[in-house]
Amino acid sequence: MEEIMVILIKNAEVYAPEKLGRKDVLVLDQHIAAIGDNLKVDFGGAVPVTEVDGTDMVLTPGFIDSHVHVLGGGGEGGFATRTPEAVLTDFTTCGITTVCGLIGTDGVTRDMRSLVAKVHGLDEEGISTYCYTGNYKIPINTLTGDVMTDIMMIDKCIGVGEVALSDHRSSQPTQAEFERIVADARVAGMLSGKAGIVDIHLGDSTRYLDMILALVHNTEIPYTQILPTHINRNAELFDAGLDYVKEGGYIDFTGNADIDYWETVCSEVRVCKGFRRYYDLGLDPDHFTMSSDGQGSMPVFDANGVYKGIGVATSACLLKEIRESVDREALPLDFVLRCVTSNPAKLLKLHNKGHIQTGYDADILLLNKKDLTVNTVIAKGQIMVSEGKPVKFGTFEHIRK
Secondary structure: OOOOOEEEEEEEEEEOOOEEEEEEEEEEOOEEEEEEOOOOOOOOOOOOEEEEEOOOEEEEEOEEEEEEOOOOOEOOOOHHHEOOOOOHHHHHOOOEEEEEEOOOOOOOOOOHHHHHHHHHHHHHHOOEEEEEEOOOOOOOOOOOOOHHHHHHHOOOEEEEEEEEEOOOOOOOOOHHHHHHHHHHHHHHHHHHOOOOEEEEEEOOOOOOOHHHHHHHHHOOOOHHHEEEEOOOOOHHHHHHHHHHHHOOOOEEEEOOOOHHHHHHOOOOOOHHHHHHHHHHOOOOOOOEEEEOOEOOEOOEEOOOOOEEEOOEOOOOHHHHHHHHHHHOOOOOHHHHHHHHOHHHHHHOOOOOOOOOOOOOEOOEEEEEOOOOEEEEEEEOOEEEEEOOEEOOOOOOHHHOO
16 A cells, blocks of 8 residues: 655745745645645644745746657757657756657657657656657657547547647648648547647748648637747747737747857847746736747757757756746746746646646645745655755666766
8 A cells, every 4th residue: 555645835935826925735645635824734643744844935836848858859960969868857856747748850760659658657757747649740640540549549648749830840731731630639639628739849931820820810720729839939930929829829938948049149039038028018828838848959050951050958947947037037926937837737738737726736846935946846746856856766867877
């Protein structure tokens, strides 16, 4: 019989993500059992209780990273540029308790069998995981041979992605091909109680969101079925993304670990500056998310599409972007937290995720209040990080050098 975990967090400043003030939070097994003042629990010694002092800490929902190359990505510069797989502490040490895995450019040496196995493995190691079927390519590479069947019959599969548009690496799909994929994903999601969302990789082309706009303007498919990512790739695309939100759409920012480089050398819109524009325009606070593109390749091409070099994205960027948005742009913490907690949970239909609320999953992040660095991470009711150091590791992490 597994031991029931009981954790009592005392005197933390709670952001649920909305600010609740100083509270105690009780975790019983894998769920949040109570939120209140001066909580006490006593099982007469029958069940051990772990007490965590939350004084001078900010308590938030564990982060949701909705776009992660858990198998690794890349290969745009040849086989030697294939990026490595993710391991458990790549996520937990930066406050991420839920990930959605996907495949990008290379759908040949990485496939759906490996992706489904990988997300199951990470789940067994202690975090919550989901995945998309397919990759950049259209027609979609599926596991069962059919998009609808993958979404409906593979428990981890919640949608399609990342499908590439407006990019020289895309399959250059027709409008009809693209619309059929989104339509199939929507119906499959309805029938299985899942999001059935399509994650869209947007490239540098000046076509920007043209195919997405044609779909939502000329079909009955709602904005909620599509999440265009890399929206801050350049200023022109970002402007188009803001206009898209104004008419009801949703957008996904891509965080960067090397923020200065990608802003100055590659002309990306710095995430904190993008958040500031979004906030100042008074756009719907539920219509933006942020993901890391973790373990994905970060290739650099010249104006003619010639490969010039490559880097690797990291999930650690999410917390860095949150911190910079608060410190540099003075944005409210409860506003910026939404993009990695309640907003992706709602859009992806991740039930019981993204909120500090009684009955919800015990995915909890404790940040040191003075600098918003990680102190404690709890995933599915288990302490994964304590005092800033991982206490639970992936199966083979101990042999890393």
